[in-house]
Amino acid sequence: MKESPLFWPAYLKGNVLFVLDETALPEKFYYIKVKNTNEAVKVIRDMKTRAFGQLLVVLNTFLLELNNVGAIHELPLQHKLEKIATTLNASRPTFPFAEVTGMVVGWGAQAMSKGEDIKATIERNIHGYLQAIRARRLDRVRRISEVIKDGQKVLTHCNVSGELAMAAQLCQEQNKRVSFYATETRPYFQGSKLTCWELKRAGADVTLVADNAVGSLLAKRMVDLVIVGSDRSCANGDIANKIGTYQIAVLAKEFEIPMYALTQPSNKIPTGKDIPIELRDADELLKSTGKSIAPKGTKGFYPGFDVVSHDLIKQPIAIDVR
């Protein structure tokens, strides 16, 4: 099984962090070279990478900056780490980077208090942390492929960062004939631009549908199961995911089609009701591929994601990454 570029969209090579520019897909497939914290903030702020990609950028930025450090500098190095953390945290006000950057700063503080090499400790811990995530995600890919049976048609929404494409590859290796439907996922077309791209790249059979064709597709039994990702998971099993996931879940229940969600279990949020829904700029909805599609001054309502109650999900395919 080959890794999809969207599975691990940023990687360090020497003194350079290569970040996949997801906004250029599917027309152009290239990596942006990031060499320091300021360049990292720029790729995050410009949304060149999303979700897990942003976590990769944040953690690798510490490694990048540590590359330029020679010996143990004790307090000055720890101050440097704090400064990197503060700068990264400010890159996207609504994104919970502080949790991850705080963890790294904490590793530094602990190493310092024990008189250990701060740089070596942080490098070891970040590499270990990422390797653990990789192993768990690869295991989840295997479990996704087990859920999909021979001859089945899978509907997905938005993009699940490589895992579905890799599960599709595993199915092929197991001689299972599987096909996929991907929703466009307005307004950013992640389905058209990312999911179709990586599924095709993985040699899978994929068909694009508009977000408004899901009901017809399910009613006609053209889909056997639904697999979606999740941006947040709650203690009670509720999830939040890209806007549109909720109505797919309600429709899937209506037509008794099982829906699986890829989750990262968390006990920090009790239920879906405790997840604040980010209302994004209406302008993102009033334009398509950069061109205005609605009359000037039109109002738009664009919640970035919606919440799916746990009773609509047949089974969470979970990884415990944190």
Add this chain to the structure above:
Amino acid sequence: MKESPLFWPAYLKGNVLFVLDETALPEKFYYIKVKNTNEAVKVIRDMKTRAFGQLLVVLNTFLLELNNVGAIHELPLQHKLEKIATTLNASRPTFPFAEVTGMVVGWGAQAMSKGEDIKATIERNIHGYLQAIRARRLDRVRRISEVIKDGQKVLTHCNVSGELAMAAQLCQEQNKRVSFYATETRPYFQGSKLTCWELKRAGADVTLVADNAVGSLLAKRMVDLVIVGSDRSCANGDIANKIGTYQIAVLAKEFEIPMYALTQPSNKIPTGKDIPIELRDADELLKSTGKSIAPKGTKGFYPGFDVVSHDLIKQPIAIDVR
């Protein structure tokens, strides 16, 4: 109440048929000048006008051509009518123009057999036919406005050709505070481009949402009722309408939100199962505002409309136009 341009998108003035170019909205608001059958075929073939607009173009084309005729020409005139009908019928193979053009040719044949003035008969009948439609549609506008109560929020899909915008005006005149949500309606964005445009023009409060936000909108009780049009009506009350109508109907039922459909009752089609669903070119889905959004070679599934069972519709707001 002022008529919305989309309510009556083509009109005759002297020897010229003015046809609203709906494909240019909302950026540009202008009419194409049509002077003969060939130019009429071009606006139909280029989809410059839709649905009822095409009926207007077809009927007015006969009036246009008759304008150039002096006296009663008996058989030659009747042959001319048949030639116009054949040319118009061929403009869109899947569109049932033959029914309407056949009616006009029939009027000519009848007048000829009675020794009446063919030209005068056809002109009188077409004007009468269109005036009857206008009166019935205006009555339907009034009935739509009665369905909407003070303070209510209405969700609509695609575009219902002026009637909803005019009902919104009537509500204002009756001092009812009403607001609207319009779905984008991928892939052609009729909601963004036409519905938002004419509702704003009518002074109504309208908010655009992506097709995938309907479930969230209904679950949050942000909508009190749904009003949609219909492309076809069946004897049992089933309708066919723009793709996406069906899933809105299923979601509306789930959240117990009444859904009204504007229909033209017909006994020709027994049930929704008897309506063939037009599968349109996938390319229409793979592009947005002219730009490719999916990787080359991606397959697309784009049924032009879907069927809504009568039990999902609270009440058809019907006009008997034929």
